[in-house]
Amino acid sequence: MPNLDPTHLARREVRELKGYNAGLSSEQVSKRFGVTRITKLGSNENPHGPSPQVAAALSKALMDSGLYPDASCTLLRGALAGQLDIAPERLVFGNGSEDLIAILCRVFLDHGDSLVTITPAFGLHTLYPHSLGAHIHSVPLLDGGRFDIDGLLEALVEPPRVLMFSSPSNPAGSALSAAQLDQLLNALTPSTLLVFDEAYYEYAKTSPDYPDVLAQLAHQQSPWIVLRTFSKAYALAGLRIGYGIVSSPALADLIDRLRTPFNVNRLAQVAAVAALQDTTHLETSLELTTSERSRVAQALKDMGLTVVPSLANFLFFETTQPSEQVHEALLAHGVIVKPWLEPGYTHWVRVSIGSREENDQFLAALAASMPH
Ligand SMILES: *Cc1c(COP(=O)(O)O)cnc(C)c1O
16 A cells, blocks of 8 residues: 655654744735735735845846855855954854754754743744754743743743743734843853844834843853844845854854855845945835834724734734634735734734835724724
8 A cells, every 4th residue: 555645754743843834925815815906914024125236236146146155155244244343253144044043943952952932922933942852931921012031030940951032022022121131141051042033123223222132142151142134124035044143153163063055045145235235225114114113003002902012013913803813804805914823812913014005904904804
């Protein structure tokens, strides 16, 4: 009897795994609902697009596509090291920062090792650890999306191998304060690697309340990595490039051992260098998004909904119906959002901040789908 299904051969952790929920693409929604105008606010993409300088640089580089990329991202490394005022050896690059999350998990987490994180959380912060058989301890956020510092400190008493979370957090959008970060840093020992996912750094840093995480880490006596990405504020999600700033070159060396040699493609490297240089485009994009964020948050509150104060390019709000139902109702209007499915948050929806028109389309669709 032929059996072409190899599921029984897969590792137990993989058999148990639920795949990452990447959401629907515009193509899928348009096919399913027959709507042509799609407003995609489910993946925290940047509606303002990359710098025009990226297009110019890419068109010049396009015909070099037959060449392998520079395996050490030399030009980008130099440009970023200069901008961050950091030694080039303290940078690592990935095929998106998610690539770095996966590599870090493979480097540090063995079967039975423990990882502390928060919930609700970015799916990959638990998916990869789970796939390796790590024991995951998730500390829930408090009301209003605040980090539960006491809960996290308690989870650190028995030092986990890895402490990983994002701040601003995804999906909540809330961030640690400088004092809270200090408390966490004081509790860490060299037995734990801190993975501080700062994917929304550029949006957050425009707020006076947001701490200078790298400055606070400068004196830390235990290992850490700060993850950032070109996907969000720089609008290069489709090219896949992210980076990490590490506490010492020794951590970069460990990551190098397990990454694929050409993990960052040639065009992504070229685009990232061009994007870094166009600070005017970045500033404009950040201003548009942060002002729209206030407007959309206010509109949601005016509808009587609870919204978490956000330092990122999205809002997390509580709905009157199950989020899956809201999601479906909005899809019929051509609006894609991210319904949260984690236990305890099944009435919560994450919506990305789009252009003014997209946000209006979302708000109108939401108003139309709410019970009157
Ligand atoms: C979007 C996001 C990332 C992934 O970014 P890529 O660089 O596109 O892989 C990582 N962490 C968090 C918390 C995110 O929201």
